[in-house]
Amino acid sequence: MARYRDAVCRLCRRERNKLYLKGDRCYTDKCSLTRKGYPPGEHGQSRQKFSEYGQQLREKQKARRIYGILERQFRRYFREADRRKGVTGEILLQMLESRIDNVVYRMGFARSRAEARQMVNHGHFRVNGRRVDIPSYLTRPGDEIALREKSRNLSVFKELRESAGAGSVVDWIEVDLEKMQGRVIRMPQREEIDVPLEEHLIVELYSR
Numbered sequence: 001m002a003r004y005r006d007a008v009c010r011l012c013r014r015e016r017n018k019l020y021l022k023g024d025r026c027y028t029d030k031c032s033l034t035r036k037g038y039p040p041g042e043h044g045q046s047r048q049k050f051s052e053y054g055q056q057l058r059e060k061q062k063a064r065r066i067y068g069i070l071e072r073q074f075r076r077y078f079r080e081a082d083r084r085k086g087v088t089g090e091i092l093l094q095m096l097e098s099r100i101d102n103v104v105y106r107m108g109f110a111r112s113r114a115e116a117r118q119m120v121n122h123g124h125f126r127v128n129g130r131r132v133d134i135p136s137y138l139t140r141p142g143d144e145i146a147l148r149e150k151s152r153n154l155s156v157f158k159e160l161r162e163s164a165g166a167g168s169v170v171d172w173i174e175v176d177l178e179k180m181q182g183r184v185i186r187m188p189q190r191e192e193i194d195v196p197l198e199e200h201l202i203v204e205l206y207s208r
Contacts, residue, residue, distance in 0.1 A: 056201045060074070066197070067113065089203045094187050107175050124157075
């Protein structure tokens with residue numbers, strides 16, 4: 001399965017925005033964007049003026065990088081969001097937020113979405129009692145996500161439980177940290193999705 005393997009801090013610098021791809025490090029002075037607030041590369045410090053298309057492209061790339069999704073899969077998400085009734089941009093973000101790897105991160109069981117993706121890949125979580133190891137699995141309201149019994153003694157989860165979670169627990173997810181489980185109450189509203197995105201630019205890009 002293809003995935004990005006280069007330094008993720010370069011992605012934040014490229015988008016000139018904190019994408020919080022490295023968890024706790026992004027909140028410290030070690031953050032690359034804090035130390036070098038310009039895009040990577042030979043011409044990174046030169047002035048850049050984006051065209052309308054360039055702005056739309058950068059917004060789409062930013063969304064892909066935040067959620068760790070490749071282009072083909074992201075395009076499928078957009079087609080499905082466009083097919084459903086409602087505001088396409090908001091539906092797209094709701095679909096991305098409902099991915100099991102993002103839900104695990106939002107529950108506070110991982111320090112970053114990349115870490116949550118790895119945990120799901122390794123089969124540490126169950127959805128409604130069934131083992132799920134596909135990070136792109138879309139959860140629905142009412143779904144219960146729980147850490148497997150065999151995984152609860154692993155040091156990484158013990159540390160998370162003792163530190164009262166690492167992610168940003170949100171109102172649309174109910175979490176029981178002691179039992180290391182949670183439930184998706186409802187789909188998130190746009191104002192509850194705290195990602196630095198202007199989704200209408202993504203819609204405009206794919207509608208060209």
